[in-house]
Amino acid sequence: MKAVIVGCGRVGAGLADELDRAGWQVLIIDLTTAAFDRLPSTFGGTALRGDGTDEDVLRRAGAEGADLFLAATEGDNRNVMAAQLGVEALGARQTVAKINDPVRAEAYALLGITTLCRTNLMMTAVLEFLGQAAPERPGIYPVERSHAHAGDEPAPTPAEA
Amino acid sequence: MFVIVVGGGKVGYYLTKELIESGHEVALMEKDRRRADQIKDEIGSVVIAQDGCEGKYLHEAGANRADIVAAVTGDDEDNLVICQMAKHHFDVPRTIARVNAPKNERLFRHLGVDEIISPTRMILGSIEQDIPVHELLHLAALGVGDLEIIEAHLQPGSPAIGRLALDIPVPNGCSVFGIIREGEPTPLKGDTVLSEGDKVIAIGRPESEEALRELLIGEPEES
Numbered sequence: 001m002k003a004v005i006v007g008c009g010r011v012g013a014g015l016a017d018e019l020d021r022a023g024w025q026v027l028i029i030d031l032t033t034a035a036f037d038r039l040p041s042t043f044g045g046t047a048l049r050g051d052g053t054d055e056d057v058l059r060r061a062g063a064e065g066a067d068l069f070l071a072a073t074e075g076d077n078r079n080v081m082a083a084q085l086g087v088e089a090l091g092a093r094q095t096v097a098k099i100n101d102p103v104r105a106e107a108y109a110l111l112g113i114t115t116l117c118r119t120n121l122m123m124t125a126v127l128e129f130l131g132q133a134a135p136e137r138p139g140i141y142p143v144e145r146s147h148a149h150a151g152d153e154p155a156p157t158p159a160e161a
Numbered sequence: 162m163f164v165i166v167v168g169g170g171k172v173g174y175y176l177t178k179e180l181i182e183s184g185h186e187v188a189l190m191e192k193d194r195r196r197a198d199q200i201k202d203e204i205g206s207v208v209i210a211q212d213g214c215e216g217k218y219l220h221e222a223g224a225n226r227a228d229i230v231a232a233v234t235g236d237d238e239d240n241l242v243i244c245q246m247a248k249h250h251f252d253v254p255r256t257i258a259r260v261n262a263p264k265n266e267r268l269f270r271h272l273g274v275d276e277i278i279s280p281t282r283m284i285l286g287s288i289e290q291d292i293p294v295h296e297l298l299h300l301a302a303l304g305v306g307d308l309e310i311i312e313a314h315l316q317p318g319s320p321a322i323g324r325l326a327l328d329i330p331v332p333n334g335c336s337v338f339g340i341i342r343e344g345e346p347t348p349l350k351g352d353t354v355l356s357e358g359d360k361v362i363a364i365g366r367p368e369s370e371e372a373l374r375e376l377l378i379g380e381p382e383e384s
Contacts, residue, residue: 053238055264077214080245081238084272103216104242107250 001025004066004092006052006082007073011098013038015070020045027061030073053081055089064090071097072116076104083113102137109141116140165190165227165253167213167243168234169200172259176233178204188222214242216250224251231257237265244274266302276304297374303364311370312341313361313377321361321377326353332372335365 001024005012008030016028017040026045029052030036036047050057052073063069069086071079076099083097096114099105105117121139128134162185166173169191177189181204189204190213191197197210211218213232224230224246230253232243237260244256257276260266263285269277282302289298298312315322321329326349331337340347341360347353355361361377 054262055268075238077236077238077242080242081268084241085268088271089268101215101217103220103250104214104246107216107246111245111249 001067002065003027003068003070004058004061004063004086004090005029005070005072006079007071007098008035008038008047009072009074010038012070012072015072016045017043019068024067027063027066029057029061029063053078053085055085058085058090066090066092067094068092069095071095073098076101080104080108080113083108087113096140105141109143112143114140114143162186162228163223163226164188164229164231165213165219165222165224165247167230167232168240168259169193169196169208170233170235172233174200176231177207181207188227190218190222214239214246216246219243219246219251224253227251227253229253229255229257233257233259235261237261237269241265241269241272241274244269245272248273248275267307270307277302297370297378300362307366308364309367311363311365311373313363313373315355315357315359315361315377317357318379319357319377320375320379321355322357324355325351326355326361327351329355329376331363331376332365332369334369335363335373337361337363 003019003024003026005016005028008028012028016026020026020043027048028045029048029050031051033049039047048061052058069083069092071082073079079097079099083095086092087095096116097108099108099115100118102117102119105115109115117139120137124134124137124139164180164185165188166177167190169189173189177187180187187207188209189207190209190211191200192212194210197208201208209222213219230244230247232240234240240258244258247253248256255275257278258269258274260269260277260279261281263279263282266277266279286299300310300312302309329337339349339362363373365373
């Protein structure tokens with residue numbers, strides 16, 4: 001299994017390590033090499049400095065055809081763009097984007113990208129901790145339908161793209 | 162018309178001013194409060210000091226009833242998200258994005274942004290026009306599909322010189338619709354013969370460009 005992770009923050013680095021231990025082939029990309037200090041010395045995957053929203057950089061790094069493409073930088077919009085490149089241009093099988101704005105998280109789930117919303121995750125966790133009923137506010141919005149870019153057209157398969 | 166402009170840099174600022182002067186209803190969103198206040202002092206209450214990428218604030222700005230959303234910030238990824246949110250979440254009929262990195266144009270178009278303005282591409286096009294090149298010139302990208310308006314300057318060695326314009330076997334996905342001869346726009350007629358110095362104007366898809374180049378420019382000279 002192949003994973004591409006854009007953004008080597010705590011979440012990105014942590015998941016890179018976990019997947020690497022689980023036997024995945026992991027490629028992690030970040031704009032600064034200092035970010036890779038978060039990876040343990042045992043990390044056996046590839047850590048590459050570069051812009052994960054740049055299609056050329058991703059292609060040169062061999063990011064095509066990943067089983068998982070995770071966009072976990074600090075910027076919601078960078079994650080949106082990287083994730084859409086992952087699914088549209090690089091033929092990723094599954095794409096997850098970290099989007100902290102709940103409205104954007106829901107909107108992009110409707111557009112076909114699984115989104116991970118820290119705001120909702122934390123609110124739900126705190127309310128549950130307090131023993132209060134948490135409103136229906138999923139931390140992960142699963143994909144409702146395949147990634148549709150221009151309305152109702154189906155997303156192209158990697159062979160067409 | 163009601164236009165929401167996102168991004169209060171130079172482009173957003175002048176765009177908003179011009180739109181107000183032409184009588185349109187405008188809301189300008191700028192997330193930097195200091196910059197927003199500065200513009201507010203000059204052009205008044207149309208300025209909203211909020212991030213136009215955020216669904217909540219787009220909603221408050223009136224995205225539900227906007228005719229056009231123009232995303233003109235300096236960051237391509239922000240402009241993409243603004244247009245996608247406007248289009249898919251708020252059903253805005255027309256979205257316009259400023260794109261700084263030319264290679265993002267294709268992705269933006271593919272993802273459904275209606276109109277893409279690339280200052281980088283425009284300046285590049287203008288520079289290319291001043292340099293004698295043996296290549297096709299890209300004059301403009303059309304909003305429809307991947308279509309582009311292309312110009313070919315016929316120079317010695319072009320296989321098209323001396324041929325009837327309408328006899329040129331233009332490739333599929335391509336249409337030649339006029340020439341510029343000695344600076345004058347000239348329509349194509351049955352007896353129009355192409356000659357050296359003509360600028361042939363065509364509309365075409367990127368994939369038919371190579372065939373068009375061979376027909377109008379010819380093989381690159383061996384050096």
